[in-house]
Amino acid sequence: MTALLAAVALVFAAGWALGSIGGAAPGSAGRLAPGPALRNAVDTADPETAPMGLVSTRAGYTLHPVRTVLPWNQPTEVAFTLTGSDGVPVRAIDGGATAVDVAVIRRDDAGYEPLRATAGPDGVWRAPVTFPGAGVWRLYAGFTPTGGPALDLGADLFVPGPFGPFTFTTEQRTATSGPFQVRVDGELAPGGSSPVFATVSRDGRPVTDLEPVAGTGGAYGRLVAVRQGDLARIPLRAQVTGAAPAGRSGPGIGFVAELPSTGSYRLFLTFTQGGAERTAEFTVDAAAGS
Template structure:
């Protein structure tokens, strides 16, 4: 039986869990720097530092490449709507006001519970002063991660992450078991394809309703679907790209939506698929395990028969 406990105790547990995760980083694909010469202090120039962090998946850092995510609040009352306001400060220390439009929006805000079960994808409004704001309701007590996915004007795409808390009694939910089928709002979604660490993987979501394939999906964020992939444990945010463009005369409006994703390590991932049909956006969730493919068996030469064949050839 599960017993609810206070969020403070949960956060202490998180510190222990993530501390252990860092110590076991090699097991999940993290790269550890070589220890510095004990007789000399380590010297790392800025270009070396950037090389060490540029390979990290998105969302693990609150600051990257001179840009910093600055929420005005980090604690909200669960179940009550709050105005979530934040800025992205640029290399000059000022709030960024210029953004490129990416997937129909200047910024995508993703909110996920630390147990990777609750998910929201919202789009804040930007003021002339560079302050983003959006009404936000956290469904229940717990720890959450917010991700700001954006492209600053003239720059490269970034995903920055920060913590958000809803105090109160909290019972972490178990991770849903890996499954390639999800149901939501009367729709059934089957996910085909495998996640292979270190390579680009092709995934296709097949959507049906009442046993019939859905062939009239509507565009959502300039595609027939939007997929967010998060690594369970640290919630590393992975960019996933849809295949095709609605209205290009080639991409069908269902039932299949194809995506390309690259995961950095083995383990479990949570995938959240948004799609639009009949004017409403629906979100399906999957737990998918990324594994290395089985190595092909190596043929072993039969030296005895080889010698026999050679002898026969010579004879």
């Protein structure tokens, strides 16, 4: 048990994942039971200069999870407050009571899941979720306080259960999401702007009835890049916005990427068809000189 706890602490300190989406095979992994050292971990990055999503406090605003230990593989909810420098929950947020961009991702870059959060009268934001794998998860909350800067804060959550590291290939530009096949094209140029295109097909045929994704301002997709290693989150800008709810488009969705550095990024595309929202995952490298 002592050796196991030491191994867990080492994995957490290195920022590696603790958890596999489907759980570990019997006898192949231990169980994660976060202790005080894990629960009391704090951000070490400079909150004013760190990339978005890495710190829980920035510009005087703080993300406070109500609970940091949540169950594995059963319906639960993520609950948190967003407070100002006075410690009072912020209620004036551009976009209203559903305007916070909430998502969770496991620390090995697996299992990114956008969430629908709603603010309650007590100032607590709540979003239903089922964690598909045990481990350490990162909670993101992106928002713009009225009169303030655009922010993306992050905090760690802990999901006890069977776990084992999960690895990805270095380059993966195609993915399957339900009955759909999705591909991303475009080179990522760190430090500049890069066009990125996602193409959705089904059974080899282009999908031309993609619907605007909720919460995007009328875009036909949402594409988010998460940098491997530190989990900095960088939303990509949709080239087409303002579509009416009844609008339809496809098979291509255009975005503009502005990535801060070289490295490997996980890309997570959210698109909607037939009223169902789906997510596809990719791995793309941003190399110098791209």
